Amino acid sequence: MNDPANLMQATLSRRSFLQSGFLTLGGLGLADLLRLRAEAASNSGSTPDTSVILIWLQGGPSHMETYDMKPEAPVEYRGEFNPIHTNVPGMDLCEYLPLHAKVADRFTLIRSISHGFANHAGGAGRFLSGRDPLRPLERTSQFPTIGPIVSRMRDHVNIGIPNYIGNQPNVYGGGSAYLGESALPFVVGSDPNAKNYRVPNITLDDKLKDRLDDRVTLLASFDNMRRDLDQNGSLQSIDKFNSRALDMLTSDKSRDAFDITQESEATRDKYGRHKWGQRALLARRLVEAGSSFVTMQMQNPGVKGCAGNWDIHAVNGHLYDDLRGRLPIFDRAVSALIEDIYERGLDDKVMVIVSGEFGRTPRINPQKGTRSKVMQPGRDHWPGAMSVLVSGGGMQMGQVIGSTTANGAYAKDNKLDPNDLLSTVYRYLGIDQNHEFLDHSGRPMPILPSGKPIVELS
Numbered sequence: 001m002n003d004p005a006n007l008m009q010a011t012l013s014r015r016s017f018l019q020s021g022f023l024t025l026g027g028l029g030l031a032d033l034l035r036l037r038a039e040a041a042s043n044s045g046s047t048p049d050t051s052v053i054l055i056w057l058q059g060g061p062s063h064m065e066t067y068d069m070k071p072e073a074p075v076e077y078r079g080e081f082n083p084i085h086t087n088v089p090g091m092d093l094c095e096y097l098p099l100h101a102k103v104a105d106r107f108t109l110i111r112s113i114s115h116g117f118a119n120h121a122g123g124a125g126r127f128l129s130g131r132d133p134l135r136p137l138e139r140t141s142q143f144p145t146i147g148p149i150v151s152r153m154r155d156h157v158n159i160g161i162p163n164y165i166g167n168q169p170n171v172y173g174g175g176s177a178y179l180g181e182s183a184l185p186f187v188v189g190s191d192p193n194a195k196n197y198r199v200p201n202i203t204l205d206d207k208l209k210d211r212l213d214d215r216v217t218l219l220a221s222f223d224n225m226r227r228d229l230d231q232n233g234s235l236q237s238i239d240k241f242n243s244r245a246l247d248m249l250t251s252d253k254s255r256d257a258f259d260i261t262q263e264s265e266a267t268r269d270k271y272g273r274h275k276w277g278q279r280a281l282l283a284r285r286l287v288e289a290g291s292s293f294v295t296m297q298m299q300n301p302g303v304k305g306c307a308g309n310w311d312i313h314a315v316n317g318h319l320y321d322d323l324r325g326r327l328p329i330f331d332r333a334v335s336a337l338i339e340d341i342y343e344r345g346l347d348d349k350v351m352v353i354v355s356g357e358f359g360r361t362p363r364i365n366p367q368k369g370t371r372s373k374v375m376q377p378g379r380d381h382w383p384g385a386m387s388v389l390v391s392g393g394g395m396q397m398g399q400v401i402g403s404t405t406a407n408g409a410y411a412k413d414n415k416l417d418p419n420d421l422l423s424t425v426y427r428y429l430g431i432d433q434n435h436e437f438l439d440h441s442g443r444p445m446p447i448l449p450s451g452k453p454i455v456e457l458s
Contacts, residue, residue, distance in 0.1 A: 048430040051287040054295045057356035059309030067387035068111045070408045077407045080320045088398045096327035099335035105398040106338050107391035112402020112411035118381040123357035124173030130419040130448045141175040148176035150293045153431045178439040192260045192278035257289035272332040280333040301329045314367035314378025338391045351393030359386035362409040384410045395457040419451025427453050
C-alpha cells in the first residue's frame with residue numbers, strides 16, 4: 001500500500017516539474033503544454049481565450065526581398081527580384097511569394113518598425129524583451145523575453161523560445177533573466193515531416209536532467225502518477241491549475257495534438273511536405289488544442305545551397321540563389337497557416353506574427369563567398385528598417401502600416417518600436433504591460449518600459 005506521505009512528496013515533486021519546463025518541438029516552442037487555461041491567471045482578471053504563434057526568422061530576413069521591395073531604387077539597392085501585385089491594392093510583394101499574394105487580405109504588413117541593435121543577440125533581446133540589452137553580444141537576454149513573461153502572467157506554466165545554437169533552450173538573445181531558470185525548457189527535437197513521426201522524443205535540458213531521466217521515464221511516471229492519484233483521491237490535494245495541466249499531460253487529447261497523421265493528405269500537402277510546412281501545421285494543431293503560445297523557428301529549410309538561417313551576408317551565401325530556394329518553402333508554409341486559421345474560424349482566437357530580429361542593409365554588399373570563393377551579392381545586419389507580418393487576432397487585416405524611405409533604409413511614416421508590437425500582443429493575451437516583476441536586485445521592473453498598442457490593428 002502506498003504511503004500517503006510519500007505519495008504527497010511525489011505529487012509535489014511532479015508539480016514542481018510542471019513548473020520547471022516547457023516543450024520545444026524541433027523549432028516549435030509549446031507554451032504551457034496544451035493545458036486547460038486557469039480561470040484567473042493574471043492580476044487583471046480572467047484570461048481571454050487567445051493564442052499567439054510566433055514564427056521566428058532567426059538571422060534577420062531581408063525586407064527588401066520579401067515584404068518591402070523598392071523597384072524604383074538604384075540597382076545596388078533594389079536587387080534582382082521583382083514585385084508582384086496581391087489581392088490588396090497597393091500591397092506588392094516579392095515575386096517568390098505568390099501564395100502570400102493570394103491571402104494578403106488576411107494579413108497586415110508593418111514596414112516601419114526599427115531599433116538600434118545590429119547584432120543577433122542584441123537585436124533579438126531588444127525585439128523580444130522591449131528593453132535595450134546591457135550586454136548586446138551576450139547570447140542570453142538580460143531581461144525576460146515574451147515567452148517567459150506570458151508564462152508567468154497567464155498561467156504560471158513555463159514557456160520560452162527554443163534555440164539550436166549551442167544546445168541552448170532560448171532564441172539567440174532570448175531568455176528568462178530574473179524570472180528564473182524555471183522558465184527554461186526541456187527540448188524535444190523532431191521533424192513532423194518524418195514518416196515515423198508521432199509524439200516527439202524527449203530530451204531534457206542539462207539543468208533539468210536531474211529531475212527526469214529520459215522519455216520512457218517521463219511517460220511512465222505520468223501514467224503511474226495518474227493511476228496512483230486516482231486510486232488515492234489525491235487529485236483533490238493539487239491546486240486546480242496543476243490538476244488541469246496534469247490531466248492534459250496524461251490525456252489522449254494532448255497526445256492526439258502531436259499526431260499529425262490525423263490531418264488529411266490534402267491539408268498536409270497544402271502546408272508543404274517539408275519541415276517548415278509540417279511544423280506550421282503542428283503549430284495550428286497545438287493552439288487549436290489549447291496552447292496559448294507557440295514559437296516556431298524557421299531555420300535550415302533543407303534545400304541544397306541554402307544557409308542555415310536568414311543571415312545571408314555575401315560571405316555566407318549568394319543572397320538571391322539562397323532566397324530562390326528558401327522563399328517558396330516559406331511562402332507555402334506561412335500562407336497555408338494563415339488560410340487554415342481563417343477557414344477553421346480561428347482568426348479571432350489566434351494571432352500569427354512573422355518576424356526576425358532586424359532587416360538587412362538597403363545597399364547590397366558583394367563579397368567573396370567563404371564556400372564559393374567568388375564575388376557574390378549579400379546584405380548585412382540592419383535594424384534601421386524591418387518588416388513584420390501580423391495575421392488574425394480579430395484585428396484589421398489587408399493593410400500596410402508605415403513605410404520606409406525610397407531606398408528602404410529607414411522608417412519614414414508612422415515610425416514604430418518593437419515595444420508597440422509587444423504592447424499589442426500583451427493586450428491581446430490579456431496581460432497588463434505595466435505589471436512589475438522584481439529583478440535580481442529587488443527593483444520592480446514593469447513588463448514594458450514603453451510602448452502602446454498599434455492603433456491601426458485595433
